[in-house]
Amino acid sequence: MAQNNVIIGIHAVHEALKDSLTLDQILIKKNANNEIIREIIYLARKQTVTVKTVPVEKINRITRKNHQGVIAFSSPVDFHNITNLVPSIFEKGAIPLFVILDQITDVRNFGAIVRSCECFGVNGIIIPQKGAAQIGEDAVKTSAGALYKVPISKVHSLPSCIDFLQQSGISVLSITEKSSTSLYTIDCSVPLALVFGAEDVGISSAILQKSDACVNIPMQGEISSLNVSVAAGIGLYEVLKQRPQIL
Known part of the structure; x- marks a missing residue:
């Protein structure tokens, strides 16, 4: 190391x-x-x-x-206070897009997700104080430097943070294979936070219950789940596709 x-x-x-x-x-x-x-x-x-x-x-x-x-x-990056970050995005006239990572501890998955977030214009990534990937040189490398560009917020409690986001007018969308609702049926043009969970345990029940909606990514193969970084890329592309003012 x-x-x-x-x-x-x-x-x-x-x-x-x-x-x-x-x-x-x-x-x-x-x-x-x-x-x-x-x-x-x-x-x-x-x-x-x-x-x-x-x-x-x-x-x-x-x-x-x-x-x-x-x-x-x-840490190679400074952490942003979510209570300051959210209003600053609204003040710029932007439609907020956040990514919440629940118990994703693998550095390579984390770095790949951060890279996708930067490519798709995510305004901030929210991680828990406990149960997150270590943010060091390996994370910077796997993100291809995107960690220097996307604001990271570390919070004590993801459920409490979700309460704050919802009170601020941001819908919380959990992407999970446990849902029978397709991601492609959801309006992603609104202020939004996408939640992704660890591949072994998924998104916690407390967060699923607080989410405004739970959706899946439709698949046709026999394997029922995607690598979380791949799922994040697909989910973020769907958001971008539904926001024509950005394209």
Whole structure:
């Protein structure tokens, strides 16, 4: 693993948080507990930085330096506050288009989705604080640099974020093979957020219940599901196709 985005040691990570450096995630060895550790966790939660407790062996595989049981990964991009991002898009006179990623942790899938989002003019990608792909050099590479162009919002709770989007006039559309309604029957010309879930577990029931509609991508083959990055590309193209003012 590349080391240039790794912050090593309890005091270095603590100072990075106090200076509001943009971090993607923090790893803390299991059973570590002191005043500075507790403050690191507090500041991380306040700044929507993912914190994971892991066996010390995992940290040792990342660095052999004196890490004191704590390391952090800096993010190559700044995260956007969704409550500021949404009104800024409306103020520009644009029709908002967001993508919500539920428990998509594979970096290659994440990067490919970000690349498609940039190509199709997505205004922002929303990911959860816990259960998201690590945003580092590999994600930037697989996105072909699109991570530098598409705003990323990291939120504490996807269901709460969906409430905010709906209150702002944005319809939430979950794309899932569990639905019997075709994507192609839905009006995608309105302010919209598309939800995609992990390939193994799909979209969580809490998000499906909050969605304005659940739809599938019609298929004719025997395999009943698509790779999530492929599904995202198809879904985004359908939105673009229905927005003639963009074409």
